[in-house]
Amino acid sequence: MSDTASPIETAPPRNLRQRAADVIAECRLLAAMSEEPGRLTRRFLTPPVKEVHAHLRRRMIVLGMTVWVDAVGNLRGLWNPEGSTGKRLVLGSHIDTVPDAGAFDGVLGVVLALELVRSAAELSIPYPIEVIAFSEEEGVRFGVPFLGSRAVAGRFDPALLALQDTEGVTLEKSIRDFGLDPRDMDAAKLDENTFGFFEIHIEQGPVLEAEILQLAAVTAIAGQSRFHVTFSGQANHAGTTPMRLRHDALTAAAEWILAVESEVRRYAARHEAELVATAGKIEAKPNASNVIPGLVKVTLDVRSDRDFVRQIVVEELLAQGEAIASRRGVRFVAEQKMDQPAVSMDEELTALLAEALGGAGFPVRRMPSGAGHDAMVMATRVPSTMLFLRTPGAISHHPDESVMETDVEAALRVSEVFLKRLTFKSL
Template identity: 45%
Template sequence: ALRAARDAVAGWMTAAGLAVRTDALGNLYGRLEAAQPGTKTMLLGSHIDSVRDAGRYDGPLGVLTALAAVEGLATARGQLPFAVEVVAFADEEGLRFPTVYLGSRALTGMVSAGLLALRDAGGITLAEAIRDFGGDPAALAAAQRDPAELLGYVEVHIEQGPVLEREGLPIGVVSAIAGQSRFAISLSGVAGHAGTIPMALRHDALCAAAEVILAIEELARATPGLVATVGQLHVEPGASNVVPGQVTFSLDLRHALDTTRHDAIATLEARVSGIAAARGIELDWRLGTENAALSCDSATLSQLARAIMAARFPVRELVSGAGHDAVMLSRLCPAAMLFVRCAGGISHNPAESVTTADVAVALDVLDRYLAELATTSV
């Protein structure tokens, strides 16, 4: 499915008059050259991968909006003082392998040997998967971009939340992206017969996990801006007549301030350790991935805000609780985002929906931003 999506986007890029290529990881680029060689490159885009049972707009909306904007610019090829590339990142969600922003990591040179050795549920390594996708893990260094050659990165994305819809606005500008930490937590007790072990003598890993999960929820509710999610849980041995001996579950923590997130982690570690000790349960707490919070580039935010006002809409700044490829691109160049209203704030769900009118507003704002950039970047 991902290969088919990439092939479809490549065809649309070619039809728009762009020079199309893929890098060693499998990211797709469509390039519109500047009037003069040797100028910087503006990146626009998002990702084309998805999660299970997802909608149609998380990621692809940003790629196609960027493509539409650049297709319009193609008629002004001789007037652009910078090159423009539409990028469709191959993997942002981290669904198959336990790492996020894989596609955009390649541009920063942050795909390590350790990441390439990661295995999916079927035992296939990331390096093998890249080769199967037509990439070359041995040539990833060539995918890295030189910050001196980049003008910036702007990503259009659905909001994935209810704020814009609640306030009656089609578009908003992202001021910051929350930092996040993902953990794998394992609680090991003693499995035993459900009928013969008295309640007072049990070391039930699932009961311990239930108490831990409620403690996580309690802390998140008490900490403004903190969100905490346990989205995966595995119980062993998983029989109706056996006291659970081991439970492993995921924990996803996010906040716009790294200090608040780190304080919450320290508090939770202490609480969870106390719960485990009181129940005679062995605790294993492991950090999987961690990404710092991002404050979007202030100059780019100002330009996007002017474009929104020129389109006759009020400027609404939002903090993104979801991670985005802009986090990685900010390591290379000024990065910012536009959010588009989505129905009910629903995302990662087949019911995910946007209106044509709102997408048209986003395209108009992006066009206005690029027009201003063309007059100020020289």
Template identity: 40%
Template sequence: MQALRQRVKADRIAQRIEELAKCSTTERGVTRLSFTKESETANGLVAGWMREAGMSVRRDELNNIIGRYEGNQPDAPALLIGSHLDSVIEAGKYDGILGVIAGIEVVQTLFENGIRPKHPIEVIGFCDEEGTRFHTTLLGSRAIAGDLQEEDLQAKDAAGITLAEAMKEIGLDPANYRLAARDPKTLLGYLELHIEQGPVLEQMNQACGVVSGIAGQSRYQFRVEGLAGHAGTVPVPMRKDALVGTAEMIQAIERIALQYENLVATVGKLSVSPGASNVIPGLVEGTLDIRSINNETRLAALNRILEECKSICERRGLACEFSKVMESPAVPCSSRFIEAISSVLEERNMKSVQIVSGAGHDAMAVAGITEIGMIFVRCKDGLSHHPDEFATTEDMGMGASVLLDVVLKLTS
């Protein structure tokens, strides 16, 4: 195993990531939305590298790119390795991409050294995890998990194009989306390698860590309605200022969130109307995002926040309405996979630090049909979803080596 891991080619990983970064509609960062010319070009590159690594390649019914490396027992359940190939607007180069390219590198290392494990290995480049184009996340992995719904096909992008229409444009029949679903009996498990998107590993001065689980999310839109008025003539005590009320709500959200361990709460977007310097704000619309690895904690904090916001608005004579956008429970990683990854980290003289992922990943959807495990790789300043997102070639090589060792433990 020691000799084999030394043959992982970190420079090849870095070079391929650079090539994929060119598949972008923007010069600043990477903008590669699903079912576009840029995503099709990226899929072509990935498919070519999969074939170079000794895999057969297919595109499934939702445009996930899947490479399969047969094992000594082709009928044995397959180990899946994957991540996504789409991006947010002006993203970095590594989010999602590193997991796909590292998976290919693991298989290519096995192939170049004539090694066939017992179990087949499949590397998946998921078509749409971010939800940037159609505002519906985890499209590719939900299809594989059998959780995609017919109504998802009618989700529209900013130009009014539906997912179904976008699929047709690249030669897919949206009526066949259910055929992408995988039979759990044919799967050994799922591994995903990803940049951490946080600061823990950098603070520890360690290249890799093991993910213990993915935080659950509660996402809401809210609307606070007061009364617009002249900024110069309405006395402050008599105002029904929607923005001032929202500001107090945001402070309450922060105060409540600080009272819970392993919980975060974010008001990430606000829209103020009428939006004039000499008019008292009469309407504020915004978003609330709450996450925790503990579902009971998240729901308890959410209920307190909703009650407190309602109380603030009643006291100020404001109308307040919260509408649920998404409710996603926390997803624990498999204890068996955590132990396998932890043992490899210790063999590599690293601490088996367990990190909760506050960000969502394709693993969340795949967990519905098989065991999951995740490996984090250190990224500079914990920065992600930004053009300055960065992971060193050495750390990417270490991550691929850890992934290789885990794959051998699970498939031999």
């Protein structure tokens, strides 16, 4: 277990720029707590999670917070100022990672949350602040994301305890091996006096950088439709089968994939909507250079912050798949794997966050998130909002993931203004 002192914990009084530099150093320090030497991989309730907990626990204690770990492994700390109103704000993000990850996805939001507790004490914020380091957002170990936030939002299905990882370890056993009791899951639910949830996260995309902006208030988290699509034709000899007599599954799939791109661009322009679609994985059989492909499997991922647009375009894309297959003498089958509605951030909290952007002297940019975050689960239980930071090079889920010191400083400045503006909401 690491006994390395926190750069923030040991720092003298600092200006915002120095505080931002210390936040970045803290994230890089935590990135060394990994399952694999030389690269960051930290899955749900693996030993490095205990290291991160120990490190963050020390920080919470120094800040005067009450600290505990709930039944799904979320590390939680409560700062309760003298004479508080009782209604609390929750800050946080996740500490698990994808394999070979970057240092800032999720963890930045946790480290910034603790820094904001320090700010709250300096600013005499009157309401309690709870910080949650969610144990599982990515879904890498057990194939199901948001286990930590599901428990906090009261949406944890006990059937999930039977899930197994690649080594055959059940979710229930992993919780018990971590020293926790899954029978205490109900106690993980959010305190009834919580008035809001605020998550700070890197954008993980190119929009802010392309617009030369540092920050944005998140308006919604996009809904997702995912399908496994199959084109079934007839495998045959590549040299002896005339072009007019072929039932080529791959050429049908190729035509459809191009149609996906063109249709989505057209619908996005027509509805002025944030809409994207991806055919991200393709498998052709028999996958031989001298055989006409007889079977092709393709994945389809459609996302939008407006559900009716997403549903319209999905229907059109599936209809086009049927038409293309029929014309080419092949069969088209689509199996739906996900239908996740868009989740809107709370209008009042997001308006206050936008006001904080302007009040701190930054352009007021609002944007949806194309990726899922813990805030989308928390929003089902409590008013929630998010602040995005620019992602240099749009690189995330990769060791080259980074943040700019000036952007972290900007996030601190805006978040402090936001905390002040929330005072009346806590009354």
